[in-house]
Amino acid sequence: MLELHLILIFVIIGAIIAVEIKDLLSSVVAVSAAGLGLCIIFLMLKAPDVAITQLVVEIFLLVILIRATIRRDLPFSVSGRWFFNTLITVVFIGMFLTVAFICLKQLPEFGSPLMRVSSFYLKEGFDKTQATNLISSILLGFRAYDTLGEATILFTSVIAVLVVIRKKGRKEVMEKEDKDEF
Amino acid sequence: MNSENNNGMSLIIKTVTRLTVGFIFIYGIYIVLHGHVSPGGGFAGGVIIALSFVNLMLAYGKEELYKRVPKTVLSLFESIGAIMFLSIALLGFTGGYFFYDWFVYKGEPFSIFSAGTMPLSNIAIAIKVASGLFAIFLVLILLRVTSGEEE
Incomplete structure (x- = not known):
């Protein structure tokens, strides 16, 4: 339990550094360090599927962030109504912490989950699907509807990115076609 | 560094990449095909591919790869x-309902050909x-290049 808390503190420090530091490259490195800590936490809680996905997606996002966005000049609004902004931030963080405290008190203890549906999966999952990886049997067997929804979300987002970002604007292309016709 | 990026990196990186990229690809396929036996699955294997x-x-640089794998091929895949996933x-x-396990041959547990339609669904998700x-x-990446040239 102690090493779990240590890694959790490491993740929190990495996240704070990623938000606060000025240099963009250092910020990206801090984000990936926090992700690595999260991956180790998943491994220690005995969830290797989630750990593999976390590590792989973290690497992909790191490459995308460094190659595609690191040299952009990002506009920051430093001056202005700092008192108003700070007040609003403090009020919203206070509201969030209050609601989160009330909600988290209702949850069961850490390490002793509610076993209503999961006990059925653990008992019957292997006999019903013949898959030795129980995560896979839940993802593609019992909960295949959720996987279909997730796949649809990914498909739609990729199509949207391909439509929005392109080399030439639609106006240019249409003008060129018009000239070709005449 | 900017001019280097357009034509790829140095000779050492090119050689090492040529030697190792096949292993990364095969590891992704391994993770996908063993998704119902061991940890992994379609999503993680697809990201590795x-x-x-x-x-x-x-x-090797963006122009070299964009010639061989254009955007239309990616949309097609x-x-x-x-x-494929929707038709499964x-x-x-x-057999009666949505996502019914229609495979007749169930197979032995702990082997690749088992668990009904799960390997097929994993392959479909990985391709996507x-x-x-x-x-x-x-x-x-292409957006970054064009906007840099215009400015």
């Missing part, structure tokens, strides 16, 4: 993956995720 293409692109789900109506994520990466 996309990472192997990203590795090639970083080493992504649509094939989506239609819809073929369940031959790999082509979709690589398409996003390609489009973001």
